[in-house]
Amino acid sequence: MGVSHISNRSEQQSGRWSRRGVLAVLAAVPAVALTGCGTESAHASEGTDTAAPQVSPAGEPVVSVSPADGTKKADFTSPVEVTVTDGTLASVTVTGNDGSTLEGSFDDARTRWTSARSPYSGTKYTVTAQANGSGTQTSTFTTKAPGETFVGRCTPEAGSTSGVGMPVSVNFTHAVSDKAAVERAITVTADPAVEIVGHWFSDTRLDFRPETYWAAGTTITLGLRLKDVEGSEGVHGVQSKDVTFHIGREQISTVDLAAKEMVVRRDGATLATYPVTGGDADHTTWSGIMVISERLRQTRMESSTVGLGDEYDISDVPHAQRLTTSGTFIHGNYWASPSVFGTENTSHGCVGLRDAKGAGDTSVAGHRFYADSMLGDVVIVRNSGERTVDAANGLNGWNLSWAEWKAGSAL
Secondary structure (H helix, E strand, C coil), rough: CCCCCCCCCCHHHHCCCCCCCCCECCCCCCCCCCCCCCCCCCCCCCCCCCCCCCCCCCCEEEEEEEECCCECCCCCCCCEEEEEEEECEEEEEECCCCCCEEEEECCCCCCCCEECCCCCCHHHHHHHCCCCCCCCCEEEEECCCEEEECCCEEECCCEECCCCCCEEEECCCEEEEEHHHHHEEEEEEEEEECEEEEEEEEEEEEEECCCCCCCCEEEEEEEEECCCCCCEEEEEEEEEEEEEEECCEEEEEEEECCCEEEEEECCCCEEEEEEEECCCCCCCCCCEEECEEEEEEEEEEEEHHHHHCCCEEEEEEEEEEEEECCCCCEEECCCCHHCCCCCCCEEEEEEEEEECCCCCCCHHHHHHHHHEEEEEEEEEEECCCEEEEECCCCCCHHCCHHHHHHHHCCC
């Protein structure tokens, strides 16, 4: 919103104010009146202007502003205040050099105006105020830069299209102690609308989801208003932006490791059924609801990275799709006998589909399932002989009931 500023430059240059009003500056020490350029009492400060107040004619309005005029390192954690004595306020506008405007409100007597929020850090502000029966006056101040800062890194990416199981996951670069303040500064909205609640998995991770999977075709907007929010003592956020992404078709694949098959359903109809192999008796596959969080056409898999010593090292695993942070994938398998799929569970915990070396054969199950999948698709594992995967192990918060999920919100 544009703001018009009317200065009293000519009066300031003459070293005196008009008889219609005086603009003073209110701070933690006695209020200081704005004085003409070149006078000893007019100077910029890093904190509060401490010059002696100028005496105004008796009975005329005196407008005061906090932070003080000329302050170079003003606090950005307190609202801006404008007050008047011997009169009432007609108007107040506060505009930053970044184009932002601080909205605010008057008290019932119209002797005090307070901004609805604190000013942003590292920003120069111009305050334009007028008392009834007085001329318009201006003052300026600049807020200090924040010290240590943090940002939230978001999944999924802006503009992307994901499956119906994709949560909104925010990972912070610094541990958050004031979780309520940070969660309050983040909004997630959906079209069509649905209730969405946040859940803290740790001091650095906050996920959002609805009670059930997103509806196909949903548009989701993440609003980050973390700028100057104090996440931990002395550590402030720096982001103020929106991120929008979309939900595509619904695809839910159910792996039954007793039957050793996977049924893929697309928008409620069966798309395909594949024979699979899962974790053997010594390396059972996690059960529960899992979400595809990474897709790799080919990748190297080493047993040492998941605590299994030197049991395997395969440089070119085809069509690998990650289900857990700890290393569970659903992927193509070219090294096992074709007779294994649909008859035996022989893996070290992953779900395997028959595939070909080089990932180039489009006729095999591993390639077809990979081609039909996207990030955020749901894979449900049953009858694996293993307990349900931890909800924080990957993007797998759907394993918590709605009541359990809501209990993890700081709000």
